[in-house]
Amino acid sequence: MSHLVTDISRIKDHHTPNFVESVRVVGTILDYDALNGHITVRSLNTLSGSQETIKLIMDDDLELTDPQLCYVGTTIDVNGLYDGENVRMISVRVVDMDLDKEDIKTLKYISNLQNNPL
Numbered sequence: 534m535s536h537l538v539t540d541i542s543r544i545k546d547h548h549t550p551n552f553v554e555s556v557r558v559v560g561t562i563l564d565y566d567a568l569n570g571h572i573t574v575r576s577l578n579t580l581s582g583s584q585e586t587i588k589l590i591m592d593d594d595l596e597l598t599d600p601q602l603c604y605v606g607t608t609i610d611v612n613g614l615y616d617g618e619n620v621r622m623i624s625v626r627v628v629d630m631d632l633d634k635e636d637i638k639t640l641k642y643i644s645n646l647q648n649n650p651l
Contacts, residue, residue, distance in 0.1 A: 562574055563575055
């Protein structure tokens with residue numbers, strides 16, 4: 534089961550040393566740095582009140598074919614692994630503004646976090 538990350542410091546508090554956890558990050562791209570191999574995002578969930586950004590490390594085997602990943606402001610849905618320091622991306626998809634049922638389900642889940650925090 535993946536943990537939906539809304540505040541990276543919260544997951545750090547609950548992380549078990551020497552274990553890798555599956556996480557999911559839904560957020561808006563603030564910076565795309567191809568040279569250093571990372572994307573910086575801010576979580577879509579503003580209910581947590583956190584202004585902290587999350588740096589997503591690109592896996593060497595991950596092929597990023599969608600040019601929208603280079604644009605600041607693009608909303609992405611990422612599955613990754615958290616090792617205690619970084620989130621390494623396993624898969625990433627751009628969340629279109631034409632919301633389908635899966636996108637709506639994700640956004641509903643995010644909005645319910647206020648009542649059921651991680």
